[in-house]
Amino acid sequence: MSDQSYVRTEMLGEKPPPSSQVGVVKWVMENLFSSIPNAIMTIVSVWVVYYILSGILPWAFQSSWNATSLHGCRAYIAETYGEGVEGACWSVINERWKQLLFGFYPKELYWRPVVTLALMFVAISPVLFTSVPRKVMLFSVIYPFLAFWLLWGGSIWLPIVAFLGLVIAYLAIVYLPALVGSLGATIGAGVLPILFWIVIAGPIIDGLNGIAPIGIEGVDSDQMGGFMISIIIGVSGIALSLPIGILLALGRQSPLFIVKTICVGFIEFIRGVPLITLLFVASVLLNYFLPPGTNFDLILRVIIMVTFFAAAYMAEVIRGGLAALPKGQYEAADALGLDYWKATRLIIMPQALKISIPNIVSNFIGLFKDTTLVSIIGLLDPMGLARAIPADQNWNGIVWEIYVFIALLFWIFTFSMSRYSMYLERKLATGH
Amino acid sequence: MSMADQAAEKKAFRLSMLIYDTRYRSITIQVIALIALALVGAWLVSNTLSNLEALDKELGFGFLSEPSSYDINQRLIEYDSRSSHGRAALVGILNTLLVAFMGCVLATIIGVTAGVARLSKNWIIARLMTVYVEMFRNVPILLWIVLVMAVVIETLPVPRSFKGENATSSMILGDSVAITNRGIYFPKPIYLEGSMIVFAAFILSxxxxxxxxxxxxxxxxRTGDILPTGWIKLAIFVVPTLLVFFIMGRPITLEYPVFKGFNFQGGYQMRNSLIALWLALSFYTGAFIAEAVRAGIQAISKGQSxxxxxxxxxxKRIMNLVILPQALRVIIPPLISQYLNLTKNSSLAIVVGYMDITATLGGITLNQTGREMESLLLLMAMxxxxxxxxxxxxxxxxxxxKMRER
Incomplete structure (x- = not known):
């Protein structure tokens, strides 16, 4: 055996792959220069990126943060970075960011919107995270009234008495079926609170205010503005539109011809007209439709119309969820002998809503962006302020900085929400 | 079920069956719904009427024929301040349709390009398109419109800079088009005798x-041969029309915009407001279309290609013959809703002063005549x-x- 010396006794070490097949070189060859058209596109896009950044970055960073007027900004930039340099005047953001966030809300009361926002996350947590105890739901029900009280201030009795209306509706649903049947109870749950709010609530509030005037400093609607108002309108629009949207979606699927026609008519009408026309209705027309003498606050009127608007889109989203449910679910519910409302409440809706959550979130993103339209009818949301601030003598001539700031804030909000909805979509895609 | 049973049933009808019997309950519910709707409607109408009476206003569309006494700078049809409010609304609706049409075309081009490019193997192109889509989708359209308007006004040259010996800006395309911050001025065709024949030739081609x-x-x-249809179609498109054009002795000439006084005169002007609105709407909607296109292409399984x-x-043929026809079925429905969104978003023209239907009928006409109810109803109906x-x-x-299934 010893003379067979040509047999290798040990393995050769691995040779490194050719340099064009590893690391950065390979990546660049594959992803940027795989063919001649690709190479041309790469070079063109690098040039585009360079062109855009070379315009924006110096402007953004050769800037002034602490001047008190546009003139001061320009003087500071000329002094620091040389004559003729065009720099951003971020001083206006530095001076006005609170206004862009809160409008003309009293400065010493800023904590109230902040607390409201923080509590909002608590209130929506049972929807977002399944691990949160269900009892938090109770807080979610109380939250709208609490939020109203914190934001607008005033007597504590108004939100409490208004909340009693909901309690009445709940009691009606629980106890009335024994007396007048389930249909009667449903109607009662709809009618009794409205009667309570219209007829009894006013005197009760006045009485309680007379006995125990507890309350916090009131804030007028016209003092509100900035991102606060966008969030108020967006969140209340979505929250209020959810129940209406569910009813509309069910109505649209219903075999009852008249109910279906009403729902389809409403949905298609709202979806066929631009939001701005509905906001015009809110600002000039809504008072015509209400009894003579009623005068709602503009924000409230806007919320009403935005709710209608969002409800139509919400109905379509939920209809998508309902359509995505396998037919077996409906049939199984029927086979169990559940009536329509029980089947809807216990079997259909929980599943349909779960499927729809990502779309509801994107609906909310759309609505949140659309709240900027209220600046056209004169509310001071960020876009309204962006037009109001340059009217100030000191900041006359400011164009970009405020828009960039608003765009950035909106972008952060909506982008994170859209990522969240994508995460949700992945999480909910349980598959079978 | 025998006749006797049916008769027994008819006899046994009790009022409570309206609620408890599923056969009658649906009718009961519908009747209740109808009554509720009628009551709400009557309540709203009566409120409106009493409110209008209190304000001493009468409903009526007579105001549409009154002279409008305001001017509209961007228009497709003849209009001046002596024209009626109705004519102003017509100008407005044409303007809405104009910007919506232009926007849909450009948004489709941008969206399809970006959507396909987002799936490109080229890393930097794909990333660039992702940045574009996320940037435009997540910022309100109103902000984009205002921002693009600011870009147009601030970065394009003022008309004055085209003037005189030492002009800092110059017209492009052989001195025919001027891009200024007041708008784009471009030549206006003038139709002389014989132009109809050129048109006829064009339509025939x-x-x-x-x-x-x-x-x-x-x-x-039949044969399996593939002709270079693209080139031949282009030839049919261009050659006959050009031939007729020259044979007829060039019956269509152009009126070029010329700088006179303080601004350009002659030609057509596409105002800065229209440009800003058009670009903003197209880029914003383009981002959504890009997502729809990407989803559509990704929905086609790899097995197909x-x-x-x-x-x-x-x-190229795989794309044209296999992928696109299937992807289109997925893409078209969201595309439709994006077109509709673009049309509805064009109502924001009001913030840059483009006179669309919202700005004429829902804006100046409403304010001048005080006819909120009629104007807004008409606007919504439009x-x-x-x-x-x-x-x-x-x-x-x-x-x-749609897929023709067996």
């Missing part, structure tokens, strides 16, 4: 293209009819490309 396309398709199905490749098709028309047309198209 369009018909020719269509006939040729059908013939080429049939021929390909692999099978096509196995059949020996080239990449948008509603546009929306419904577009969705009917697009649904019809969608139906026509």
């Amino acid at each position: 369009l018909v020719g293209i269509w006939v040729f396309g059908r013939w080429a398709k049939k021929r390909q199905a 692999e099978a096509a490749a196995a059949l020996g098709l080239r990449p 948008y509603l009819s546009i929306s419904i028309t577009v969705s009917i047309a697009m649904n019809w198209y969608n139906e026509s490309i």
